[in-house]
Amino acid sequence: MTVENYENVVIGSGEGGKYLAWHLSQSGQQVAVIERRWIGGSCPNVNCLPSKNEIWSAKVAYLSQHASTFGVAPTKPPSDMEAVQERKRRMVQGLIATNLEHYKSSSTELVMGEAKFVGPKTLAVQLNDGGTRTLKAERIFLNLGTHASIPPVPGLAEARPLTNIELLQLDRIPEHLIVLGGGYVGLEFAQAFRRFGSRVTILHRGSQLLTNQDADIAGSLLETLLKEEIEVIAVSETLRVAGTSGSSVTLRVKTDAGETTVAGSDILVATGRAPNTTSIGLEIAGVQLTEQGYVKVDDRLQTTAAGIWAIGECAGSPQFTHISYDDFRVIRDNLAGIDRTTAGRLVPSCLFTDPPVSQIGLTEEEARRRGIPVRVTKLPMAAVLRTRTLDESHGFMKALLEVGGDCILGFSMIGPEAGEVMAIVQVAMLAGLPYTTLRDATFTHPTMAEGLVFLFSEVEPRR
Structure with missing residues (x-):
């Protein structure tokens, strides 16, 4: 086994990780970034930017249907989801190309494959195009991200529900989209696909949408959703699911009024996210996790293992791209001897409903x-x-x-x-x-x- 030695290895090419890698490379250091699939991370590929791209297409559809409000003749053709998808793909392809250019111009090595610790600061990488490499680094930065979690509801996983990734790949309009979750992802997609032409039902466990917002904010948004004929069933618990998403599904739901059945064509699961910290051998590296499975870090994002840091969502940081970027700045400055922490930072958020x-x-x-x-x-x-x-x-x-x-x-x-x-x-x-x-x-x-x-x-x- 040939071991390749590096000064720095970043696992994951998300926002904070890629900016840190490019910065270190441009500082004259040797850097390799290991990425399983999404060049540039989930934000430009399957999260923030493509979702906002489709949300804007939905806004245009909505305005065209209500053009008479502005003194313009309205049009109500069915939304062309293939064209919506093509517009989004062009944007994503351009973003990937931009990221690849940054890797090239900064002389940062991008390794496409899946990494796993096989020893302290030593990684075995199963390459996407076949073969393996073993990389050892003086410093390792974990930029592992999160994934949509599927609740353990009987029949839900077997129904093959959509997550944000699959929904963003749909080139059709679901007849009746059932959204599990009244948070950011669920609400943005619920409104967008209602505007594209789907019937939409939101099932939310809590009594209030947007649990972390004030009741008056959540109530005002609820008024908008109801006005657009989106059905919202709050304080609901999904007991079991039958059928297959994309064809026909039925959900048995418990509410304050008793049990009821909700039937639809597709299910979107938007009930939360889980860190990508399993099956990577972090215990071999001496990296401890929190009870929730996130990497345990201090306020300078250092893990419990010397010479290993964590960035972004996997470190339990607020799940926003701009916070991952700020995590990069915290690590960058501390590596340069400048004291900077995550303590007390202001965290802005924006839900891109309309x-x-x-x-x-x-x-x-x-x-x-x-x-x-x-x-x-x-x-x-x-x-x-x-x-x-x-x-x-x-x-x-x-x-x-x-x-x-x-x-x-x-x-x-x-x-x-x-x-x-x-x-x-x-x-x-x-x-x-x-x-x-x-x-x-x-x-x-x-x-x-x-x-x-x-x-x-x-x-x-x-x-």
């Missing part, structure tokens, strides 16, 4: 749970004149302020361009600016950002 939902910092519910007193200010989107020009005035924006000062502790919004507006508030929070800075700013009229002036003008002066 209207989108954004949030950063504290929610009202979290403030209550932690016993943090706050002042709350709220503004309906109809008060932001830009929404009148778009005929999209549903929703509101809300901010939480400290009681003993004027710092912004949290911000939430459901409304057009929610993610972009949130970014402005995020910068103010990072800079420690008082809310009065945004209240007194001069924003362009008419824009969504202008609404921040009126939101913070509603704040009563601090006593």
Whole structure:
């Protein structure tokens, strides 16, 4: 067995891993990246970007069907999912090509295969095109990612349900899509495929969609979904499943009103994700896991094994591409002797429904749970004149302020361009600016950002 020695090996080519690899290579170090399948990670291939690509196609379909609202003759042809898929594939192919160019220009070696620890800092790689290689590195970075988990419901796995990966490959419109889960993935796809022409039913275990959001945000989004004739069955437990997804399925469901049967053509499972930390031999490397199966790390993303770090979702970091990128920066800076940690970082999020939902910092519910007193200010989107020009005035924006000062502790919004507006508030929070800075700013009229002036003008002066 020939052992190849490297300075650095990154397992997984997701966001944080690939940027770290390219950075180290450009710094003159020897780096190999081992990737099983998705060049560039799941985000450009089967998650963030392709899903938002299809969501925008669904938005266009929706606008074409409601064009009379804008004084334009409406059209209601069935959505051409083959054309939707082709548009998405062109984008994905372009993203893969861009990633490959970065590997080439940075002189980073990309090894396509599956890695497994066979000794401390030693990996056996089963190559995709046949054969094996054994790599040993001074430093190893785990960028393993997560996968959609299938709940242990009798008959569910046998029904061969869709996950986000398979749904994004569909070139047909499901007659009746049953979505298990009322979180980010489930809600985005539920609305998109309803707009493409599917009947859609959402089955959610909890009493509230978007469990981590405030009830008023979740309630406002629910209003939108119901208006678009999406059926939502909350506080539901799927007891058993029969049939085959893609043909015909029936689900026996327990609700507060008793048991009922839900029948459809396809099932999408969007009930959560599990880390890709099994069957890789982490115990051989001395890498410990948490009870939930994530890699145990400190606030500098170092594992329990010397010379091994973890990045992104497998390390239990919030499951967002932008957080994986920030994990890269934490590791990069610490390797350079700059003290940087994950502790206390602001984590922005955006749900890309229509209207989108954004949030950063504290929610009202979290403030209550932690016993943090706050002042709350709220503004309906109809008060932001830009929404009148778009005929999209549903929703509101809300901010939480400290009681003993004027710092912004949290911000939430459901409304057009929610993610972009949130970014402005995020910068103010990072800079420690008082809310009065945004209240007194001069924003362009008419824009969504202008609404921040009126939101913070509603704040009563601090006593």
